[in-house]
Structures are given as structure tokens and as C-alpha cells.
Amino acid sequence: MKNNGNFKNAGSSRAKTWRNILLILGAVALIASYIADIRDPHPGMETQDNRPFVEQALKDGFQTLHARVTRVADGDTVYIKDDEGKEARVRLLGIDAPESKQAYGVQSAEHLKRNLRDAEYHVQVIYRGRDQYGRIIGKLVADGKDLNLDQVSTGNAWVYRNYLKDLQPGDKNLYLKAEDNARAKRIGLWADPNPQNPRDWRREHPRN
Template sequence: MTRGRFLIWLVLAVLAFPISCNRRPAGPEPPQVVQSKRANSAETMTGRVVRIADGDTVTILDATNTQHRIRLQGIDAPESHQAFGTQSKKNLSDMIFDKDVTAVYDKMDQYGRLVGKILLEGRDINLEQVKAGMAWHYKEYEREQSPEDRELYARAEDEARSARRGLWVAANPIEPGEFRRD
């Protein structure tokens, strides 16, 4: 190989190296979810509720026929095999199954679910679950809620407890976190 050809190949190799380093792997990009807790960083999605897993987890089918699992923020509903688990799931299903909703979310949980608020015609469905006595206000994560939501959810739980609605008919209902540990 002549010296001229060698230099041309060397220059081409040097120029091609940065380009090859910037290539992304083929295939779909992973979903990007904003991890910030600021209200103005929230993203929204609209879609039809196609599955109710339990009293605080649903699946939404968006306009592109993509399914998204949503964990309802700020609440903790009884587990499916726990007292009031079936009633909590049914209550949520009666409100939103096969209906078009808006999800407002700003993070993803450890199970790959988006965590957010479900709105049906402007109504906060997460809050409705607490008001009906079908879920606790999830105080462990209340810092992720707006101050207004924290107050609304806490008041809704107190009112449901006082009125002995839903799971509050029991003297001392067991919170799902405690139930899972037992």
C-alpha cells in the first residue's frame, strides 16, 4: 500500500470513529419518564381503561394502541386476596373500566408502572377511591403529592373512617403494606 493510500484510510478511520461512538442500538427506545416531583413536570396521557388489576392499578390503551400500566398515586388499596380487595377493585372498575380517562404522571415505580392521578371528566378517581373507603391515603408517599392533594386525601380518609364506609366497617383494617409483610 502506498503512503498516500495509507493516509487516506487513516483519515477515514479517524473521521468514522466518533460517528460510530454516537450510534444508538437498533430497536425501540426505552420509555422516558420524568422523575421530577414538580407539578409542572407532569406528563399527561389519554386513553381507554382496558384492565383493572386491583383497587390501585389499571391499564390504559392509548391512541397508538400501546398499553400503559398506571399505579394510582397517593392511595394504597387492599390487596386482591385481602379483606375488601375485591370490593375495591369492583368500585374502581365501576367508575372507569372501558371509559376514556386522562392519566397525569411524573414517575415510574420499581415495577415499571407509571405512577399518577387518573381523571375522568375532571374528577380525581384516586381521591374517589379514598372517599368511598376503598383505599387508604398512602402517607408513605404523600410528599410526592401537591399540598392540596395531601390535604384532600387525608380529609377524605378521615371522613370515610368516621362514616365507616368501605374497609372502615372493620374496627382496625390492616393496611396493605402490613398485610404484605405478614
């Protein structure tokens, strides 16, 4: 009888140990899931929404990457971190927004921030390469919206005509038409009857 009691106690102890292990593993899985949700509460959503843009970009010979915007420098420049943790600066292709110290510069940057906030700062970057400063020159797409085009259509940036040739084939006319519409409606920076082009402002305010 004494031996049977020992066997029962040993079996009960092993069962408790396994239960504890399973509880710990369950807790670890729950914590890992919670952390993943914090990092990306809607995994894959952006890629799904942006798929038409990505497919067209690949057809046009562009590259794409998924990233999270970490900082907005101004209305046409952001800092990103990609899925591998690599950081980069992105200059928005085909547009030229007012500089930070220029008239309407703050409003332009704020408009871009609002769009990024709505997308929880997740973007698809569509690009061909980098410029002489090491910046990625590309288009930001978030929740199925071309943010470069949106900056132009809402009167928060000019079309950068010097670089129209670098746009995707289908974007050139879209961007030009968007600027014409914003100008005609006098929205955003076009509320000023004579807004200063950022290129001219930079010429008058060279960096030391």
C-alpha cells in the same frame, strides 16, 4: 343519427360510473364514521371535562396522557392503552387499596371498575414518571373526577402516607381529609373496626 346515439350512450355510461363512484365513496365515509364512533363514541369529551385537572397538572410540573383502561388489576392498579396504542401499567399515586386476596380487596376493585365503566374506560393519566417496576405512577381522572381521591373518600383505599410528597401540592390535604371523613363515617373498609393496612398484609403474605 347513429353517431349521436353512441355519444348519448357514452355520456350516460360516464354519468352512471360517476354516480357509482360517489355512492361508493359515501358508503366508505359512512363506514369510517361508524367505526370511529364505536372506538370513541364521545371524542374529546373526557379532555374537555378534565381540562381543569390537566391545566393544574402542567402548572405543577406533571405530564398528562389520554388513555383507555383495558383491565383493572385491583383497587389501585390498572392497565391502559394510550392513543398511540402503547400499553402500560398504572399504579394509582398516593393511595393503597386492599390487595385482591385481602379483606375488602374485591369491593375496592369493583368500585374502581364502576367509575371507569361510567366514563366508558376513558381516562386522563396525570403523572411524573415510572417506578422501578416500569409502572406509571399517576392519578386517574375521568369525567372531571379524581378517581384516586374517590377511592379514598368512599372507603376503598388508604392514603399511602409514604408517598404523600409525590402528590400534587393541592392534593395532600384533600386526600388526608377524605380518609379522615371515610374513617369517621365508617364507610367501605372502615366498617371493620380494625381493618388491616395493605402494607402489613403484604408483609405477612410475601410473593414467592
